[in-house]
Amino acid sequence: MDNQQKMGGNDGRVAAGRDYEAVKADVHNKIDRATEAARPAVDRAAAGAHSAVDNVAHAAAHAANTLHAKGEQLKDMQAQATDSVLEYMRAKPLTSIGIAVAAGFLLSKLLGSDSR
Secondary structure: OOHHHHOOHHHHHHHHHHHHHHHHHHHHHHHHHHHHHHHHHHHHHHHHHHHHHHHHHHHHHHHHHHHHHHHHHHHHHHHHHHHHHHHHHHHOHHHHHHHHHHHHHHHHHHHOOOOO
């Protein structure tokens, strides 16, 4: 018996080649089906990510608007306090000077070094 007969001859190689092509085609088909099966999940994940980004952007815009409004309120309060202090100083200048001297004295005692 020669080697071709022992190995199945050319028929063995042809059959192996056909088996290889069939396996390759089957694997490609399975990859294609897996890709198609995963597509809806990927689309849902992408839609969820877009929704999350939109929600964060909306929350950030709302926070920025709120901070702007609070900043404007603080400016108004500062202006009102300044006006009130100036009005008091004009109405009672000696009392205002006495308060300023007392506040300066207290601050110097609190912040000054003890040099005894």
